[in-house]
Amino acid sequence: MNLTAAPDNGRHGRAAEHAAWVFYLIAALGSTIGQIWAGVQTPPWPDSLHWWWRALLVAPFAVVLDLGGAVTAAFADWRQRLGEAAYGWRTLSASSVTVGVAINVLGHADVPYLAVVFGTLGTFAYAVWLMHSAARRRDALRTAGKLADTGPVYGITQWWREPAVTRRARSLALAERLAVHESLDAARRQLRDERRGAALAKHVETLIRARHDDPVRADIAATTLDLDVLAAELTAQADVTGWARVIGADLLPPAPPHTASDPDVAPEQVPLPTFAGPMPPADVLRRVPQDQASYDRWRQMWAELKADPDIELAEFAQRHGTSLRQVQWIRRTGLSGLLDSPHTLIDRIAQLAASNGQVQHRPAPPS
Template sequence: MNLTAKLGDGPHGRAAEHAAWIFYVIAALGSTIGQIWVGVQAPPWPDGLDWWWRAALVAPFAAVIDLGGVVTAAFADWRQRLGEAAYGWRVLSAVSVTVGVAINVIGHHDVPYLAAVFGGLGVFAYSVWLMHSAARRRDALRAAGKLADTAPVYGLAQWWREPAATRRARSLALAHRLPLHDSLDAARQQLRDEKRRAALATHVETLIRSRHDDPVRADIAATTLDLDAVAAALEAQADVPGWARVIGADLLPPAPPDSGADSDTAREPAAPRALAGPMPPADVLRRVPQDQASYDRWRQLWAELKADPAIEPAEFAQRHGISLRQVQWIRRTGMSGLLDSPLTLIDRIAQLATTNGHVPHHPASAS
C-alpha cells in the first residue's frame, strides 16, 4: 500500500471521515427541514388540516429528494471506480440536488435569510460530498494500482522559473519514483542533451546533403537516415579528453624570453621543435616508426592527408592498403607536428640533447 492510502487510514484520516459524515447528516437534515417548511406553507391544504399532518405528508417526499441526490451520487462513485464515466447517475444526482435547493430558495424567497441558509446547506453539503467521494475513489484506485502516485510539490516559484524543466521533472518523478531534487536534476540533464543532440542532428543533415550534388539524392539520404541516432552515435564516439587537451594546449602561457646572459646561445641556430601541436596519446606515440624508411612512408602519407583534408579515412586506407586505425594514427601524429621533420623521433631527441650541451665526454679527445 502506498503512502497516500496509509495517510488516509491513519487517525487523522479517520477523524476527517467521521466529521464528514456528521456534517452530511446535519446538512441533509437542515435541507429536509427547509423543504418540509415550504411544503407545510406553500401548497393549498384544506383549512381544517393541522400543520403536523401537513408535515407528516410532505416529509417523505422531501427526504426522498435529498436522499435521491446522495444515492445516485453513490452509484456514480461506484461505477467510476470500475472505470465507467457514469454520466447518467451523475446527471440524476445533480438534478435531485438542484430540485431540493430550488424548493428551499423559491419557497423562502420572502425571507432571504431562510432561503440562504436552507439553500446553502444543500449546495455546500453536495459539493463536499462530491469532493469527498472523489478523494476516496482516487485512494481506492491508487491502492489497487490503477492510478499513478502523486508527484512531488515543486512550488509556484519553481514552476515560474523553469516551466519546461519542472514539467519534465514531474513526469520523471511519476515514471521512476524520483524525489524532488533528483527529478529536477534529471530533467535539466535531459533537456540539455536533447538541445545539443538536435543541434548536432542539424549539422549532420547539412553534412549529408553536402555530399550529394543531386538535391533529390540529398533529400533521400537525409530522410532515410535516423539523424537522431547518428547524433547519438557521434556523441558516444566523441573524444572529450582529446579536445580538452587541444583546448588546454592553446591556453598555456607563452615561453619566457631568453635572458641577456644567454645572448650568445640565442644567436646560435635553434634546434628543431619536437612538437608543433598537442601531444598525441601514449598509445599513438608508441606506434610512430623509428626506422627511417617507415618514418618516411608516414611522412608521405601525412602530406597526402594534408593536401586533401576532406578525404574519407576509409577511402584513404583502401587506396594505400593500410588499416583505418593506422590512418587515424598518422593523422593525429601529423597534426602534432611530429612528422614535419625528416628526422625520426629518436634522432630529433638526440639532436635536441646535443644542442642543449649534453654531449658525451670522451677522454681521448680531452687529452
C-alpha cells in the same frame, strides 16, 4: 523510516471520515429543512390545511431530492470503481441536487439570508459527499494496484521557477522511484541532453542534404536515416579529450622570450626559424604548441607521419588519442619545416628579435 506513520495516518483518516459523515448529515438535514420550509409557504395550499400537514406532505419529496443525489452518486462511484465512466448516474445525481438547491434559493428569494444559507448547505453537502466518495474510490483503486502512486511535493516556488523541469521530474520520480532532488537533477540532465540532441540532429540533417545536389535524393537520405540515433552515435564518438586539449592550448599564456641575458639558453644555441615548405595558415600557426612538452609531442607525431606518408590520418589520430583535425594541423606545420627544430617556435622568434637587437646596438670597433 517512521514505523508509526502508517497507523497515525490511518487514525487521522478514520477521524476525518467520521467528521465528514457528521458534516454531511447536518448539511443535508439543513437543506431538507429549507426545502420543507419553502414547500410549506410557497405552493397555494388551502387555508384550512394546517402547516404541519403541509410539512408532512412535502417532506418525502425533499428527502428524496437530497437522498437521491447521494444514492445516485454512490451508484456512479461504484461503477467508476469497475472502470466505467457512469455518465448517466453522475448526470442524474447532479440534476437531483440542482433541483434541491434551486428550490431552496427560489423558495426563500424574499429573504436573501435564508436563500444563501439553505442553498449553500445543499451545495456544500453534495460537494463533501462527492469528494469523500472520490477519495475512497482512489484509496480502493490504489490498494488494488490500479492507481499510480502520488509524486513528491516540489513546492509552488519550484513549479513557478522551472515548470518543464518539474513536470519531467515528477514523471521520473514516479517511474524510477526517485527522491525530490534526484528527480530534479535527472530531469535537468535529460532535458539538456534532448536539447543538445535536437540541435545536433538539425545540423546533421543540413549536412546530409548538402551532400546531394538532387533535392529528392536529399529528402530521401534525410528521411531514411534516424537522425536522433545518428546524433547519439556522433555524441558517443566525439573526441572530447582532443577538443579540450586543442582549446586548452589556445588558452595557454605565451612563453617568456629568451634573451641574451638568459643564463640557461645562449643566443647562438637557438636556431632561427626556417621554412622548408609553404607557410601554413594563420589559424594553424596559432595552434602550434608554445610549451615544450606539447611541442615535443607534435614533433614525435610529425616524425611518424613523415616516415609513413601514406598512413590513414583517421587511424593515426585514433591511435594517438587525438582528433583528425589536429593531425592535419601537425602535418601542415611539419611540411612547412616549423617542427624540424627541437626548440619551440616562440623561442626561435624571441631569439631572432634578440639577435636583431644585438646587431643594432653593437658598438663600433675601435679604429
